[in-house]
Amino acid sequence: MQAVFILLSFQSVLGAFDNLWHHEWQARLPQRVSARRELALHAAREALYGLVFLGLAWFEWRGAMAGLLALILAAEVLVTLADFLEEDRTRRLPPLERLLHTVLTISYGGFVALMVPVLHDWASMNTALHFRPHGWVSWLFTLYGLGVLAWSVRNVRAVRRLGQSAARQEPSPAPMADTSPRGPTVLVTGATGFVGSALVRQLQADGRRVIALSRDARQAQALLGQGVWVVEHLDQIPSETRIHAVVHLAGARVVGRPWTAARRRELLDSRVKVAQALVQLMRRLQQVPEVLVSxxxxxYYGAANLVSAEALAEDGPPQPGQFQSDLCVAIEHEARRAEALGVRVVRLRLGVVLGRGDGAYPMLALAARFGMGSVLGSGRQPAPWIHLDDALGLIRFGLEHQALQGAVNAVAPDTPSQEGFSRALAQSFGRRVFLRMPGAPLRWLMGEMSTLLLDGQNLVPRAALQAGYRFQHPTLAGALRDLAG
Incomplete structure (x- = not known):
């Protein structure tokens, strides 16, 4: 059995990495309504693995029980095949995920081959679940089993939650078979993201046609519905297409992997190259769009430490040499090229977007619920934020109101310190903040990326207020009550 346990351990480690890296971080399956079937298959497979881990850790499956274990192993194969078909239907797997799936399949085949003679020997015995511990290995596999069963339950809950979300969403309009006018058309990049997917739903509810740019058309179509025209390249859009407005939200996640040179290039290219392609499209179109919201x-304003510092409006300067500032300056520079074509350009400078479905709020809220909210560094750094409703509201306001142009601080009027934010979040769940995280270890571990946590910007949304926008959630306390409710 030693070889069986070694191979199963290898399988569990690779499977955990695949789950966390590809399913959770990259594909964000628990946040995608279209991923319900795939998550259900994952839950079934994880439940089967849990039974195998616990069953082999403590028992010999003798007699007829050997046949039952063989059925469990065969069921895992059928579930995995169904999962492969579902993944191929709904999303494009990155090369590393395909490689991992191949290695996991080979590994599972080796495990089954090792189990065949064991099951044959067990089948010749009297039927029983014979207690047969294996020392510390049994306890290790108990942890494996409990962990994978807990993940199965978590995926079942995600499937139920996504089913409820799907039931609340309005039906999508009929598929767009051509480019003939049927209402104002909006091209959205980053349409499968947290803000983008919510924006697409609102635009469709308004009766607008939506074109979505996505690297994975299958995944985007499954997420957004057949009523959205999904393209993987902007050159798929004919020059005679009438596009009234463009919303540019695309970009790799800034928080996550360390800001190595390669990662910085990825963060820059995922935004700037798309902006360049959008301007090229506008030049090619027979009629240029009226507005670009980027x-x-x-x-953009770089890093500052004190919330007591004077609040900056949109005329505040950038901070050359700071990566987060240089990144935002590059994005806005490319967006402003559209102004030469006669396009009204609105440059939204978003704070942390708070919403239930994704983004920063779910993890922060989870920590606050369990009393794990923390003051970071001095806690005095500004924490600019905006509710998802207002982030969407400002995008739509920018599409519709000629008065809004140029830079716009997309932040709520109420900017607390990080300590104030953390305490308000905890209070929204009836909790308090007890923990403090010194700044020095974070700066050592995260490098310049730590400025996102330990520094901030004290801002005022002057342009939006002067243009007549009215915030739905102007105060942090009110926004957190809405989200916690």
Whole structure:
């Protein structure tokens, strides 16, 4: 059995990595309504693995029980095949995920081959679940089993939650078979993201036609519905297409992997190259769009430490040499090229977007619920934020109101310190903040990326207020009550 346990351990480690890296971080399956079937298959497979881990850790499956274990192993094969078909139907797997799946399949085949003679020997015995511990290995596999069963339950809950979300969403309009006018058309990049997917739903509810640019058309179509025209390349859009507005939200996640040179290039290219392609499309179109709403971030102003510092409006300067500032400046520079074509350009500088479905709020809220909210560094750094409703509201306001143009601080009027934010979040769940995280270890571990946590920008949304926008959630306390409710 030693070889069986070694191979199963290898399988469990690779499977955990595949789950966390590809399913959770990259594909974000628990946040995608279209991933319900795939998550259900994952839950079934994880439940089967849990039974195998616990069953082999403590028992010999003798007699007829050997046949039952063989059925469990065969069921895992059928579930995995169904999962492969579902993944191929709904999303494009990255090369590393395909490689991992191949290695996991080979590994599972080796495990089954090792189990065949064991099951044959067990089948010749009297039927029983014979207690047969294996020392510390049994306890290790108990941890494996409990962990994978807990993940199965978590995926079942995600499937139920996504089913409820799907039931609340309005039916999508009929598929767009051509480019003939049927209402104002909006081209959205980053349409499968947290803000983008919510925006697409609102635009469709408004009766607008939506074109979505996505690297994975199958995944985007499954997520957004057949009523959205999904393209993987902008050159798929004919020059005679009438596009009234463009919303540029595309970009790799800034928080996550360390800001190595390669990662910085990825963060820059995922935003700037798309902006360049959008301007090229506008030049090619027979009629240029009326407006471009392009998102950057409050990092435009660089890093500041004190919330008591004078609040900056949109005329505040960038901080050359700071990566987050240089990144935002590059995005806005490319967006402004559209102005030469007669396009009204709105440059949204977004704060941290708070919403239930994704983004920063779910993890922060989970920590606050369990009393794990923390003051980071001095806690005095500004924490600019905006509710998802207002992030969407400002995008739509920018599409519709000629008065809004140029840079716009997309932040709520109420900017607390990081300590104030953390305490308000905890209070929204009836909790308190007890923990403090010194700044020095974070700066040592995260490098310049730590400025996203330990520094901030004290901003005022002057342009939006002067243009007549009214915030739905102007105060942090009110926004957190809405989200916690």
């Amino acid at each position: 998102a950057s971030a409050v990092g």
